Amino acid sequence: MSVKFHEATRENRTSYYNEEWRIKDVPDYILETLSKREFGFDHDGTGPKDRYNRFESPEALAEFLQKRAPYAVYCSVSFYEKPQNREGWEEAELVFDIDAKELTIKSCCKIGEVCEICLDNAKNVAMEVVRLMREDLALEGIYTSYSGRGYHIRVHDKDIMPQDSEVRANIFDYVRDRMYTSPKDMQKPPALLFDEERKVKDVLERTVPFSNLTKEIMKTLIRDGTSERLILNVPGIGKTTADKIFGNSQDIMEWMDNNSVKELRKLLGPKNTQNFLEHVYMGYINLMDAKVTVDTKRILRLPSSLHSKISRKCIHVEDLKNFKPEHEAVPKFTRDEK
Numbered sequence: 001m002s003v004k005f006h007e008a009t010r011e012n013r014t015s016y017y018n019e020e021w022r023i024k025d026v027p028d029y030i031l032e033t034l035s036k037r038e039f040g041f042d043h044d045g046t047g048p049k050d051r052y053n054r055f056e057s058p059e060a061l062a063e064f065l066q067k068r069a070p071y072a073v074y075c076s077v078s079f080y081e082k083p084q085n086r087e088g089w090e091e092a093e094l095v096f097d098i099d100a101k102e103l104t105i106k107s108c109c110k111i112g113e114v115c116e117i118c119l120d121n122a123k124n125v126a127m128e129v130v131r132l133m134r135e136d137l138a139l140e141g142i143y144t145s146y147s148g149r150g151y152h153i154r155v156h157d158k159d160i161m162p163q164d165s166e167v168r169a170n171i172f173d174y175v176r177d178r179m180y181t182s183p184k185d186m187q188k189p190p191a192l193l194f195d196e197e198r199k200v201k202d203v204l205e206r207t208v209p210f211s212n213l214t215k216e217i218m219k220t221l222i223r224d225g226t227s228e229r230l231i232l233n234v235p236g237i238g239k240t241t242a243d244k245i246f247g248n249s250q251d252i253m254e255w256m257d258n259n260s261v262k263e264l265r266k267l268l269g270p271k272n273t274q275n276f277l278e279h280v281y282m283g284y285i286n287l288m289d290a291k292v293t294v295d296t297k298r299i300l301r302l303p304s305s306l307h308s309k310i311s312r313k314c315i316h317v318e319d320l321k322n323f324k325p326e327h328e329a330v331p332k333f334t335r336d337e338k
Contacts, residue, residue, distance in 0.1 A: 005114075005310035007045075012333045013069040016306050020332050023062045025304035027316040029143055029156060031058055036079035038086055040299045042072035045308065048299060054084040065305075073305035077154065078296050086297070091161035094139075094168060095300065096153040096175070097292035098125050105217050105230060105283030114149050119325055121216065125179075125287050126151040127320055132175050144317045146329050148307030150287070151317075152300050165294045172293040176285060215256050217280050222249040234279040236272055244268070245276075306331065 008016070023031075030037070035056050040048035050070075055061040065073065077095050081088025100114050100122035108117040126144060130153060133139040141156030160167070221231050222245055231242045245252065248267055255263045265273045292298055301307065303316040313329045 005312070006334075008071075008306060008308040008311045008331075008333070010069065012311065012331075013071065013306060013308055015333050016331050017065045017069045021065065021304060021306075023058045025315070026058070026061075027143065027145075027303050029141075029154070030075065030303065033079055034058060034061065036081075036083060036090065038076040038078070038080065038083040038299065039302075040074040040076075041068070041070040042074075043068070043070050045071050048072065048074050051299070052084050052086060054082075071308045073302040074299035075302050076297070076299050078298075089296070092296040094155035094157065094160045094163075094171065095292055095298065096126075096129050096172070097147075097150070097289045097300070098122050098129070098153070098287050099147075099150040099289065100287070101149050102286040102289075103283070104286060105220055105280070116326060119150075122150045122287060123320065123323065124216065126153060128179055129153055129175055129288070130320065132178055136178065137171070137174075144320050145301075145303040146313075146315050146317055146323065146325055147301055148310055148312040148314055148329070151320075152303075154300075165296065168296075169290070169294050172288070172290050176288060176290075215253065217283050218253065218256055221280070222246060222252060234276055236275045241268060241272055 035054065037054075038051065039053040039055060039061075041050040041053065042048045043050060055064070076083065076086075076092075078092040079090045080086060081090065100118040101112055103118050103121055104111060106118065106121075109115040130142055130144065133142060133153075133155065139155055139157045139160060141158075143154045143156070145152045145154070155161075160171070221234075231237060231245060232239070237245075244267065252264060252267075255261070261273065261277070264276070267273075268276060292300075301314045303314055305314050306312075307314055311331060311334050312325070313331055315329055317323045
């Protein structure tokens with residue numbers, strides 16, 4: 001079932017910023033770098049056209065938000081000497097943007113819509129991205145926020161923040177491919193200028209199963225034969241091969257648990273196996289937007305601000321595993337309307 005979103009009115013926004021929002025809801029990693037960030041505002045739902053804003057103090061930001069009650073609030077991932085001019089670039093957060101509405105293999109709701117299952121899948125992606133950056137790349141200072149229809153991951157790692165777009169693209173490619181690729185096809189993590197105390201793990205030396213998300217998408221495709229329409233969308237797979245997949249669904253899931261692609265190849269043949277796995281890969285890869293990771297001039301929604309298009313709070317998330325957006329991200333004015 002799709003999540004019921006509705007657009008916030010001017011009165012809703014004013015109520016939110018004056019009665020519910022507090023400056024302490026803005027995470028410390030934002031407040032501590034406030035004067036170095038560019039702020040952007042959307043005042044009418046047409047996009048963040050009001051840019052090049054700087055706030056010297058939390059109190060100044062609070063006064064602006066409570067007085068103007070903007071439609072959307074954004075802040076830069078980059079730190080500048082003069083953020084009001086976007087001059088004197090110093091460094092930038094490494095960012096991953098995960099958008100639930102981009103999930104294309106699902107039986108829970110229509111493509112382009114978002115439901116609780118979609119949001120849960122997006123959360124699974126976010127958890128896997130965080131895990132890979134911590135365990136494989138030894139990155140530090142990783143923060144997560146709920147963005148309304150997905151998650152933003154911001155990394156404050158001293159070795160990464162000064163890096164250019166090329167290094168950021170390499171990290172994105174590694175994380176994206178590592179979430180899917182079997183160990184024998186993996187490349188080593190990108191060189192990230194780590195010192196001797198922080199050597200990157202060689203993932204080729206250990207067995208890494210398919211990610212939980214890959215398994216969930218597999219289940220969606222082969223669950224009880226009810227998803228024939230979905231599986232027939234896989235290039236090269238017709239009714240005969242689809243029946244073979246449905247008839248061996250339990251075996252296929254066991255093979256995925258054991259990271260055994262060769263058994264799948266025996267069942268489907270090399271070409272169909274490649275098509276099947278690539279389709280699964282593409283089914284969730286669009287959840288992560290590479291352009292956001294690479295672009296150091298990007299602005300993202302401010303954690304604690306209101307996503308007025310859907311009337312949800314964008315909030316910093318401490319415990320991602322147990323986070324429930326439909327309980328924790330619903331503003332008071334929406335709850336009062338029920």
